[in-house]
Amino acid sequence: MGLSGEGAAGEEWIERLRAPRPEPARDGSPPDDRTLSRVIQAATSVPDHGGLRPWRFVVVCGTGRQRFADALVAGLHQLRGPDQPDAAVAKIRGKAFAAPCAVALIASPDPTSNVPVWEQVASASCTGYAIVLAASALGLGAVWKSAAVLEADPVRALFDLRPDERLQGWVNLGSPAPFGPKAARPESPVDLDALVTVIGDDGVHGGPVDR
Numbered sequence: 001m002g003l004s005g006e007g008a009a010g011e012e013w014i015e016r017l018r019a020p021r022p023e024p025a026r027d028g029s030p031p032d033d034r035t036l037s038r039v040i041q042a043a044t045s046v047p048d049h050g051g052l053r054p055w056r057f058v059v060v061c062g063t064g065r066q067r068f069a070d071a072l073v074a075g076l077h078q079l080r081g082p083d084q085p086d087a088a089v090a091k092i093r094g095k096a097f098a099a100p101c102a103v104a105l106i107a108s109p110d111p112t113s114n115v116p117v118w119e120q121v122a123s124a125s126c127t128g129y130a131i132v133l134a135a136s137a138l139g140l141g142a143v144w145k146s147a148a149v150l151e152a153d154p155v156r157a158l159f160d161l162r163p164d165e166r167l168q169g170w171v172n173l174g175s176p177a178p179f180g181p182k183a184a185r186p187e188s189p190v191d192l193d194a195l196v197t198v199i200g201d202d203g204v205h206g207g208p209v210d211r
């Protein structure tokens, strides 16, 4: 007999997780300093084997986005060559200005630790979702973004990455944009039977429900 997991607060939590999350408006307002601090503070609650805090963050807001854009464009040229179509340059530059503010996510593992690097990177990855959830809960638009140039030297240089650090994208933040064509999550979003198996005492694998 398992726990029923019932509870009004828990249901509300799960509903919140399932609810559609707005993205930030391109020309919206950035979060104020206190809100930004609260969001990043919330991100530090992620699971973290050994308490290593193998992550760090770089805030890019307002005029800082210009340098971000320049690094993305330089990264594009490094990756694909100097002659790039104007549209490709505009597209990657636009990523820096897609929101009033972004929090770049940097996995910063300690390779000398007993905790495997992959676990540390997993912890760092959790911070992105935590930032999205915390920002959404505070009424901000939030979405995790990336680009093909994360590993390019100009981008690594902008974020001052050590050789063993990795940029894991960034979370765009700001006042929420109205929902576009993005539909609400479907009532039954995934077929759990297709994703989950259970190893029972009898060694037989079954679905999560009919074990």
Ligand SMILES: Cc1cc2nc3c(=O)[nH]c(=O)nc-3n(C[C@H](O)[C@H](O)[C@H](O)COP(=O)(O)O)c2cc1C
Residues within 6 Å of the ligand: 020, 021, 143, 144, 145, 146, 147, 168, 169
């Ligand atoms: C590491 C990572 C990078 C992502 N990069 C992008 C991106 O560059 N562009 C994009 O549209 N979505 C990207 N996504 C997906 C969005 O964050 C988001 O999940 C998607 O827009 C669906 O919205 P929802 O999560 O609110 O349903 C990325 C997600 C992750 C985890």
